[in-house]
Amino acid sequence: MADxxxxxxxxxxxxxxxxxxxxxxxxxxxxxxxxxxxxxQWVEERFGDRWASEVExxxxxxxxxxxxxxxxxxxxxxxxHNVTAIGFFGPTGVDPDQRGKGIGEALLxxxxxxMRHLGHAYAVIxxxxxxxxxxxxxxxxxxxxxTSGLYHGMIRSRTD
Numbered sequence: 001m002a003d004x005x006x007x008x009x010x011x012x013x014x015x016x017x018x019x020x021x022x023x024x025x026x027x028x029x030x031x032x033x034x035x036x037x038x039x040x041q042w043v044e045e046r047f048g049d050r051w052a053s054e055v056e057x058x059x060x061x062x063x064x065x066x067x068x069x070x071x072x073x074x075x076x077x078x079x080x081h082n083v084t085a086i087g088f089f090g091p092t093g094v095d096p097d098q099r100g101k102g103i104g105e106a107l108l109x110x111x112x113x114x115m116r117h118l119g120h121a122y123a124v125i126x127x128x129x130x131x132x133x134x135x136x137x138x139x140x141x142x143x144x145x146x147t148s149g150l151y152h153g154m155i156r157s158r159t160d
Contacts, residue, residue, distance in 0.1 A: 003146035004125040006089070006138045008116040014109035021069070021106045026076060028110045031066045033059060039068060042075045043093065049157065051091040054083045067111050069094070069103045079107035081115050081123070085150055089115065089123045105137050112138055127151050 021028055031039050036059040044052035058065035058080040069077040077094035084090075089111060094103045115123050125134055126149060134140035143149075 001127045001129065001147065002131075003143045003149045004128045004131065004134050004140035005143050006112060006123040006125065006134070006140045007121070008112055008123055009121050011109075011112055011116065011138060014106065014113055017102060017106035017109045020102050024071075024101065026069055026071045026101075026103065026106070028067060028069050028106050030114070031059065031064050031068045031078075033064065035068070039066065039075060039078060043078060043091075046095060047091065047093045051093065054080055054091050057083045067107055067114065069098075069107055077103045077107050079111040081111050082118070084126060085124070087115075087120055087122065087124055088150075089125045090127075104133070108134075108137055 018028070036056065040052045040055045040059075043055045055066055055078065061082060065082045066078055066080045068075055075095070076098045077092070079089070079092035081089050089108075092104070092107055092111070094107070112123060124143070125140055128134055128140070131140070131142070
């Protein structure tokens, strides 16, 4: 899968997705340090140990580089930034039972906004899965010649 590039300076503030999440009783916010183990465990159970490892790195940053979607104290989704490399978005995921509610879009928009506020002009979505989603929501474009990119030759565990 190729990497994608997003022009953060060209994005509108995520006011629409904020309103939609608020109406649904869902909060998108930065995770805080005491939530590290709970969030990493939630991610590992749904998406595997590699993504959980990246979440742990996101919690080592100040400010924490992981946003969470929460409803009534329950994690519904997460999105990280500046983890595998500075300027990279991801990993990100939404609980399979919660998909189709706009949570993934809200997490994407809020994370892009957080990266812009940190001073990034661009974000890289490494090894992007749902390319059409990223193209539609944030105007992402493929970076030519980036297939495998940063992840080329990555060490794999026996469970990968």
